[in-house]
Amino acid sequence: MGVTKEQVESSLNSKLNPSHLEVTDISGGCGSSFAVEIVSEQFEGKRLLERHRMVNAALEEEMKEIHALSVKKAVTPEQWKKQQESNQSNPAA
Amino acid sequence: MATILFKGIAARSLTARLTSSCYYGMRYSTKVSNDPDTHDDFKPASKLENSGTSLSDIVEQDVKDNPVMLYMKGVPDFPQCGFSSLAVKVLKQYDVPLSARNILEDPELKNAVKAFSHWPTFPQVFIKGEFIGGSDIVLNMHQTGELKEKLKDIVPKQ
Numbered sequence: 001m002g003v004t005k006e007q008v009e010s011s012l013n014s015k016l017n018p019s020h021l022e023v024t025d026i027s028g029g030c031g032s033s034f035a036v037e038i039v040s041e042q043f044e045g046k047r048l049l050e051r052h053r054m055v056n057a058a059l060e061e062e063m064k065e066i067h068a069l070s071v072k073k074a075v076t077p078e079q080w081k082k083q084q085e086s087n088q089s090n091p092a093a
Numbered sequence: 094m095a096t097i098l099f100k101g102i103a104a105r106s107l108t109a110r111l112t113s114s115c116y117y118g119m120r121y122s123t124k125v126s127n128d129p130d131t132h133d134d135f136k137p138a139s140k141l142e143n144s145g146t147s148l149s150d151i152v153e154q155d156v157k158d159n160p161v162m163l164y165m166k167g168v169p170d171f172p173q174c175g176f177s178s179l180a181v182k183v184l185k186q187y188d189v190p191l192s193a194r195n196i197l198e199d200p201e202l203k204n205a206v207k208a209f210s211h212w213p214t215f216p217q218v219f220i221k222g223e224f225i226g227g228s229d230i231v232l233n234m235h236q237t238g239e240l241k242e243k244l245k246d247i248v249p250k251q
Contacts, residue, residue, distance in 0.1 A: 048226070048230050048233060048234070049224070049225070049226050049230060052226060052227070052229065052230060053211070053212075056212070056213055063213045063214075067214075068174075068176060068214065069213075069214060070176070070228075070229055071229050072229065
């Protein structure tokens with residue numbers, strides 16, 4: 001029994017109120033591994049470890065079923081904007 | 094954890110009772126000493142006790158003794174999970190001694206490490222006693238230069 005992408009999204013949406021969220025099932029659909037990209041104001045002033053802990057805590061219930069959770073990005077809206085801009089000005093990277 | 098601890102305590106009080114009765118009955122046996130570990134009869138009980146109460150001490154000692162301590166699936170030369178493999182690959186970029194334990198071999202150790210760091214997944218990386226995070230964080234810190242900063246005062250491996 002796995003967890004759906006929608007369950008992960010809804011927990012993260014309700015607990016961390018992200019301005020951007022991308023959840024990918026990387027287990028080939030069996031719901032045991034997810035990759036997450038999340039942008040939230042709640043990450044402001046928090047170290048990366050704390051941000052990851054916030055994501056883990058938001059998914060506490062789901063983590064019982066999930067074997068691997070990869071938080072690819074946990075950034076603030078400001079950092080996100082900067083990253084988007086630098087990506088645009090430097091499309092090769 | 095609670096049940097293991099309870100068993101540990103139960104085993105401890107049992108051994109205490111048995112040793113005290115042995116103390117009075119010493120002349121009946123040549124094998125029994127005051128150290129319950131030395132008599133075969135007490136071995137399973139004391140093993141249970143150790144497995145329940147001292148695993149977190151092992152973790153504490155590990156991260157204190159080893160500047161870079163990794164709890165992973167598999168061993169550094171043969172990781173058994175892509176994330177563990179990634180963490181090893183990143184850390185091997187630096188000339189520092191790497192210590193690791195394979196949590197696949199010991200489910201109780203696995204639980205003890207999770208409880209110690211309050212972190213749900215593996216690998217888990219500790220540097221100079223500080224919990225750093227999993228492979229995503231280690232990779233990110235490698236990319237930003239933070240990892241280099243963290244590792245710079247560790248004596249290179251021989």
